[in-house]
Every structure is written in structure tokens, then in C-alpha cells.
Amino acid sequence: MERIVKDKEADELLNDLLEIYGYDFTEYSRASIKRRINRLLVLDKFPGFAAFRYKVRSDETYLKRVVEELTVNVTEMFRDPSFYRLLREEILPVLATHPFIRIWHAGVSTGEEVYSMAILLHEANLLHKSLLYGTDINPAVLEKAQKGFFPLAQMKLYSENYILSGGACDFSSYYTARYGQAKINEFLKEKMIFSTHNLVSDRSFNEFQMILCRNVLIYFDKELQDKVFKLFDNSLELFGFLALGLKETMKFSPIAKKFKLLKANDKIWRKIA
Amino acid sequence: MDIKRKLVVIGGSAGSLEVIMHILPSLDAKLNIPVIIVIHRKNAYESLLARLLSSKTSLIVKEAEEKENILPGHIYLAPADYHLLIEKNFTFSLDYSEKINFSRPSIDVTFECAAEAYESNLVCILLSGANADGVEGLKTVKKYNGIAAIQDPTSAEVSFMPQQALQQVPIDHIFKEAEIADFINNL
Numbered sequence: 001m002e003r004i005v006k007d008k009e010a011d012e013l014l015n016d017l018l019e020i021y022g023y024d025f026t027e028y029s030r031a032s033i034k035r036r037i038n039r040l041l042v043l044d045k046f047p048g049f050a051a052f053r054y055k056v057r058s059d060e061t062y063l064k065r066v067v068e069e070l071t072v073n074v075t076e077m078f079r080d081p082s083f084y085r086l087l088r089e090e091i092l093p094v095l096a097t098h099p100f101i102r103i104w105h106a107g108v109s110t111g112e113e114v115y116s117m118a119i120l121l122h123e124a125n126l127l128h129k130s131l132l133y134g135t136d137i138n139p140a141v142l143e144k145a146q147k148g149f150f151p152l153a154q155m156k157l158y159s160e161n162y163i164l165s166g167g168a169c170d171f172s173s174y175y176t177a178r179y180g181q182a183k184i185n186e187f188l189k190e191k192m193i194f195s196t197h198n199l200v201s202d203r204s205f206n207e208f209q210m211i212l213c214r215n216v217l218i219y220f221d222k223e224l225q226d227k228v229f230k231l232f233d234n235s236l237e238l239f240g241f242l243a244l245g246l247k248e249t250m251k252f253s254p255i256a257k258k259f260k261l262l263k264a265n266d267k268i269w270r271k272i273a
Numbered sequence: 274m275d276i277k278r279k280l281v282v283i284g285g286s287a288g289s290l291e292v293i294m295h296i297l298p299s300l301d302a303k304l305n306i307p308v309i310i311v312i313h314r315k316n317a318y319e320s321l322l323a324r325l326l327s328s329k330t331s332l333i334v335k336e337a338e339e340k341e342n343i344l345p346g347h348i349y350l351a352p353a354d355y356h357l358l359i360e361k362n363f364t365f366s367l368d369y370s371e372k373i374n375f376s377r378p379s380i381d382v383t384f385e386c387a388a389e390a391y392e393s394n395l396v397c398i399l400l401s402g403a404n405a406d407g408v409e410g411l412k413t414v415k416k417y418n419g420i421a422a423i424q425d426p427t428s429a430e431v432s433f434m435p436q437q438a439l440q441q442v443p444i445d446h447i448f449k450e451a452e453i454a455d456f457i458n459n460l
């Protein structure tokens with residue numbers, strides 16, 4: 001990527017987004033958000049930073065694209081199969097003892113993660129008594145998640161992931177192929193609710209037995225991470241589970257004492273106090 | 274700050290692992306600079322690679338973790354399937370964004386962030402490889418007056434990557450495999 005956005009310019013843009021639109025990216029990891037800004041500037045062929053800033057400030061419809069492109073939305077079904085195996089073998093049996101299961105996927109992106117969960121719950125015969133909340137800052141990804149169409153070309157990888165996660169059914173029975181897309185079966189969607197929710201500024205909205213927030217916190221600085229951990233603590237019942245991405249940890253957060261890591265490599269904590 | 278912080282970043286693809294395995298045993302046990310290694314590989318290697326590399330040196334070899342401080346005398350490995358970014362406060366960030374040059378981790382990403390954080394106190398070395406990841410990064414290194422170095426394409430197992438760098442970037446040093454460790458020890 002050619003042009004390099006300067007620190008001062010990144011600050012100006014982040015301030016604009018906060019002051020004009022109320023989107024607060026100021027506590028995101030700086031190196032990463034700067035790369036995203038730079039990438040957008042190059043992608044949309046702005047002659048310079050000033051023109052880009054002017055567009056952001058003056059064109060509210062462009063904001064949608066800015067939010068979409070500053071955040072990273074890459075995701076997969078059954079990403080990190082060993083994680084899903086642990087869910088299957090050790091977490092779901094515990095959740096099964098509840099009369100009703102509420103799970104929150106924070107930063108769910110286009111939904112691959114919540115559909116994977118629905119498949120696990122279905123196979124454990126728990127889906128009928130579950131409710132899955134998928135939230136994200138970005139309305140565009142939630143629209144996609146709601147539709148439940150995924151690129152057909154990805155299904156080979158997802159099917160491999162599914163098998164590695166301990167899946168024993170025919171993965172292709174969960175979707176129908178049409179026009180290069182895989183349409184996930186409707187019954188998996190029935191227990192899902194999608195809504196925008198900004199982890200930076202929105203509050204707790206329910207109490208859950210499990211929260212998944214995977215590969216979102218890597219984009220936040222330490223202070224923001226700690227705030228979000230507090231939000232999760234407030235949104236989780238006692239003995240509930242919190243799952244993070246494989247490279248994320250709550251070890252250094254102020255609420256760490258209240259949680260117990262279940263297995264070193266799979267990043268699932270249980271709230272014990 | 275009295276002494277300027279220095280940093281070495283080594284990037285490589287096909288044919289570079291062997292080179293790194295040769296560099297590590299020759300690094301000074303009292304090396305006072307951090308070294309970051311970004312190599313392309315299959316995800317399956319993951320944890321094996323850090324262990325394999327640490328068997329070659331008494332220096333601490335570990336996978337870079339997000340928000341971790343970058344410390345002298347440590348050798349950090351970019352984790353498989355994440356881009357490794359460097360913050361201006363000399364800590365790591367990880368990023369799972371789009372692949373760049375079909376690669377994640379991308380060498381360009383780490384070289385570019387390193388250049389912005391360490392400016393002229395940076396040495397980036399590009400080794401053997403079959404694609405051009407790292408070449409753009411070396412351009413940024415030069416823009417910030419850092420040192421850009423490559424493995425001699427004529428002795429690299431796969432010459433394309435260092436060859437591209439040589440054609441597009443004003444390279445400061447062209448090393449034979451055996452010269453790299455010495456150069457780092459004397460920084």
C-alpha cells in the first residue's frame with residue numbers, strides 16, 4: 001500500500017467520527033486502525049488525506065462504508081475446530097442442564113460463528129430451548145448474517161472444519177446450493193436475533209449463560225479491553241462461560257480473579273465469583 | 274531515552290526456514306536487540322515452529338502475543354494466520370484482516386509498522402521466497418531511513434523474493450547466509 005496516513009491525520013479522522021457521528025474508534029489499536037484508514041483511502045482512490053476527510057465529514061452516506069471498512073469482518077464457520085470440539089464435548093453438556101439457554105455472540109460479523117453454534121446446539125438437541133443473540137457495530141454485516149447466505153466456494157473448508165470439530169453428520173445437509181451461494185437451512189435461524197450493539201458505548205442488555213467475543217478484542221487497546229471485560233462480567237450469570245479468540249486473553253484484566261480458564265489453548269473462561 | 278531502541282525483522286517464505294535455522298545458533302547469547310521473524314507457513318506448523326526454533330538458541334524464542342512489550346534479547350515469531358503489527362509504544366498488535374500478497378502473516382505489514390515505530394533504528398532482512406511479499410515493506414523501511422537487507426538471490430533457495438527487492442528497492446546489504454548472524458551481533 002502506497003500512501004501512509006500520518007498519526008496526526010488518523011487522530012483528526014477519529015475525532016471527526018466521534019464528534020460528528022458518535023462512533024468512537026479512539027481506543028482501537030492504533031497500528032491496526034491506521035492501516036485500515038490508509039487502506040480505505042487507497043481503495044477509494046482519494047488524491048490525499050484532506051479530500052478523504054472532507055468526504056467523511058460532509059457525506060453522511062459515506063459513513064456506512066467507513067464503518068464497514070475500518071472494522072475487520074473476516075470470519076469462518078467452525079474457525080479453530082478444536083475450540084468447537086471443546087464446546088461440543090465440555091460446554092454444551094453443562095449448558096444442557098439449564099431450562100433455557102441464552103448465548104451472546106458479540107462482534108458476530110457476517111454470522112458464520114452463530115450458525116456454527118446453532119449446528120452444535122441442534123446436534124446436541126438443545127436448539128429448541130436456546131436463544132442466540134448476534135450483535136455487531138456494523139449493520140451491513142448483520143444484514144448478511146440475517147440472510148444466511150455464504151459463498152459456496154467456502155463450504156469445502158467449512159465442511160473440513162466441521163469434521164475436525166467432531167461433527168458426525170453430513171455437513172451439506174445444513175444448506176442448499178443455489179447460484180454459487182450456500183443458503184443455510186431456515187430451521188437453524190429460528191432461534192437467532194441480530195441487532196447492532198457497540199461494545200464501546202452500549203450497555204449490557206441481558207444476562208447470558210455464555211458470551212462469545214472472538215477476534216474482536218485484538219483490535220482494542222488495553223483500556224478498552226478492560227471496559228469490555230467489565231461489560232461481559234455484568235452480562236454473564238455466575239458459572240457462565242466467556243469465550244475469546246485463540247490469541248486473546250483476559251489474564252491481565254481487573255476481573256480476571258473472578259474467572260477460571262478451562263483449558264490453556266482454547267480460551268474459554270468460567271465465571272466463578 | 275538515552276539509547277535508541279533497535280529492532281531486527283527477518284521475513285521469508287519458501288526456502289527461508291533453513292536459513293533461519295542457521296542464523297539462530299550463531300546469534301550472540303547476550304544479544305541486546307529484539308528480533309522478529311515473519312515467515313509464511315501452513316497453519317499446521319503453529320506451535321511446533323516456536324519449539325523447533327528455540328532448540329537452536331539460548332535466547333528466548335516465543336510467539337508474539339497481542340499487547341506484549343517488545344524486549345531486547347527476545348526472538349519473536351509472528352503467529353500463523355494473523356498479521357503481526359507493531360505499535361509506536363513498542364508493543365505488538367495482532368490483526369486478522371484480509372491476506373496481503375496471499376499471505377497472513379504478511380511480511381509487508383510487519384516491515385511497514387516496524388518502520389513507522391523504529392524509523393532509522395530498524396534493520397529488515399528479506400530472505401528466500403517465491404512471492405514478492407516484503408518488497409513494499411522494504412520501500413517503507415528506506416523511507417524512514419532504516420536499513421534494508423536481503424539474502425543474496427544467487428544463493429537463496431528460491432531467488433524471486435530477494436531478487437524483486439533488489440530490483441525495486443535501494444538495498445543496503447546483500448548477505449550470504451553465513452554473514453547474517455554476524456551482522457546482527459554487531460549492531
Ligand SMILES: C[S@@+](CC[C@H](N)C(=O)[O-])C[C@H]1O[C@@H](n2cnc3c(N)ncnc32)[C@H](O)[C@@H]1O
Pocket residue numbers: 071072073074075076079106107108109110113135136137138141197198199200213214215216245369
Ligand atoms: C474479525 S470479526 C470476528 C468475527 C467472529 N467473531 C470470528 O471470530 O470469526 C470482528 C468483528 O467485530 C466487530 N466490531 C468491531 N468493533 C466493534 C464494536 N465496538 N462493537 C461491536 N462489534 C465490533 C466488527 O464489525 C467485526 O464484524
